[in-house]
Amino acid sequence: MADAIAVKGVRAAQAAPPPPAPRRLRNGFAPAVPGLAFLLLCFMLPVLALLLRSLTQPQWGLQNYAALLATSTYANVLFNTFAVAGLVTGISALLGLPLAWFLAVAPRFWSQLVFGIVILSMWTNLLARTYAWMVLLQDTGIINNFLIWTGIIQNPLPLFGTMAGVVIGMVYIMLPFMVLSLRGPLAALDASLFQAASLCGASRVQAFTQVFLPLLAPGLAAGGLIIFVMSLGYYITPSLLGGAQDMMLAELIAQLVQTLLNWGLAGAASFLLLVLTLSLYAVQIRYFSPRRGKEG
């Protein structure tokens, strides 16, 4: 009897007609030709030229890549790049999650006000914002002066020209991307899900780690990926707020091209950056794409 009903359940589930597949537009290729041609000429060809240079200058071989990974200065730059990108991503997630939570649960007025502030900061000119941080982070800047005035510190903190300054400046720029990525998934959460978890015996911590975080994982992954990838190749903020010891990959490429005229090494560094970015993107598509769960 039990089996009969279970089988009936299977049939019922299978009998439900699949939702009609959206009709694909046909002949979509022709209108896309100008755009594709533009990308081919201005993106794909230069990338290939860059790859070629990295393999041929000054001679054929992988010596540029070997130099990039083996020379301690360059390896250091790679490490710095990953460290800054990782820190910026992590801190943005830690700050962005409560902020996005506030946007989801706060009364409409406050939610819209705070969201407006977040968006406004995104729309403000990047250079203006970075210069503002230069002023704030100086040894005699507002932050250090204030901390000394309150007596918390005696000597100014090394904020400007250090990795700390770069991370602060970049978190400020990247935070909105995390908030935007989490806003949708948070708004879609059903409060009764947490009531159910609670009645099931879950403590607040268990409900947070076993229900809340897994449900937000796609949003966190999407926001994290955007921020990590953007941070890997970031140039303006690190070059204005960072110091010589904390050089990042984009700065190195600029220096190699503009000062050292070493196109082969610059090409290798650029190509490395591109490969890193694409592999991270592939990971995100494989594991966190929102479509995956639905197709199951």
Next chain:
Amino acid sequence: MTQAFLELRNIRKNFDSFTAIDGVSLQIPRGEFVTFLGPSGSGKSTTLYVVAGFIEPSAGEVLLNGRSLLGVPPNHRDIGMVFQRYTLFPHLTVAENIAFPLRVRRRPKAEIAAKVDEMLRLVHLSAMRDRKPAQLSGGQQQRVALARALAYDPQILLMDEPLSALDKKLREDLQSEIKRIHAETGVTVIYVTHDQEEALRLSDRIVLFNHGGIEQIGTGEDLYQRPASAFAAGFIGNSNFIDIEVLENRNNIGDVRCPDGSTLSGVPLMGRTQTGKAQIMLRPEHIRLTAEAEGIGGHVTDAAFLGDVMAHTVLTGWGQEIMVRTPRQMFMGPPAGVGDAVRLGFAPADAFLFVPH
């Protein structure tokens, strides 16, 4: 009476100026299936959420086995609940959803596996164990939710209109499923619904809520046969209310006058009034259409053949529509059609008398 399993003592809940629950007292023995029935806003769901621990009452006491539940957080109350909306965890499979309450209690793996199998068998969903909730129908999701709520052998199972999102056929299937599961597990159930048919079908006892208070407690038959108030009579089953005047009271049996001037003798007054204005309630199945000269006169405005019964609507001389249901075997001759003049006959003893407030 011995100590009740679950007892609510004079529960009140005020939201700002609005009183959601106004002094609810109730005792529920172990293993009983109790339904909170009432219209929306009657306080039935609020009372359920007080038991669950999501709403702190403004006054009163909730006792389980004689111990107060107030101040005990929901995750320590040992109560299972099935919600109106589908609340399965979307990132977990069916089996993982059922295992969730056991996992957070850190039960041994083998015990969890055995219990999940048992629960899947109980709700007849063993074949679905590795599916995600989004791949299940609404009815299947609620069955999984039921399995999840029962997996940890809770003291009480709360159900908050769990079938209201399902269509009628599926709802009836699940009602019998819920009844069977109650019988198999013996768990104490509090079931909230606004659907009187569902309440009658499922419950040992029905608690009828109205305006934040309890209107009547009893079995379905109690509520139907002996409604304590006009509200109870109107909410359970179909009913016709007719304004009347009690002319004379002889030992609690009255002579009354109907709006068309006709009089009836032998209406039980149930100690509710001496003389004066009142209402009588008549069940549609207690009225018959007659061609005799006595009874309330009217003409048929609607006639529908419903298989086992014939349903008529009769417009009386004073302009009130009266519902009449005649069982199939009582049809005498061709049933009355629309426009026919008829008379409504009933036994005075079948009339319930209420005095409107």
